[in-house]
Amino acid sequence: MKEITVDSNPSEALLKELGVANWPTWEKEVSTFPWEFVTTETALILEGECEMTPADGGPSTTFKAGDLVVFPLGYKGTWEVKKALKKQFKHGNGNIVKCFFNRMKIWSNCLKSMMK
Template sequence: MKDITVDSNPSEAQLKKMGVEHWPTWEKEVSVFPWSFVTTEVAYIVEGECVMTPNDGGPATIFKAGDLVVFPNGYKGTWEVKKALKKRFKHKDGNFVKCAFSRYKILKNRIKAAL
């Protein structure tokens, strides 16, 4: 299984170029739950702190507010939300419906911001 990657210091220019401000948001209270990624998800952590532990016994990944995280398609593991989470995200490379819906939400946010 591919590893999660974490960029703990993405530049404002990089985030702007990626269009992060238009990505939809997702929030989760402190909790523990299993998850399987059916797309590659790129997420910018706005608030919170989490630990992801893979099902294959590999090392856990810690990420927090300010981190840019890439969850690879096919990753299976357990979320441990240690501090309430708010993230901006986009889906790519995977489940067609999920990716298309993600693109639709981003486009909708871009149009709303332009008006």
């Protein structure tokens, strides 16, 4: 299984290049639940702390506020949200419907920021 990657110190230039400011947000309370990524998801963790344990029994990955995380398409595992989570995210590859709606939200956010 592909591994989650974590950049614990992403540069402002990288975040700007990725367009993170216009990505939608998602929040989750402290909880534990299974998940399968049907897209490749890139996320900037704004708040909280989590641990992901892969379904294949491999080593877990921990990430926290300030981290840029890439969850690969097809990754199956269990989220353990240790501190309430807030993230900005972008879907790529994989499930076309999920990617489409994510892109629509990003474009909407871009338009809103241009009209301010």
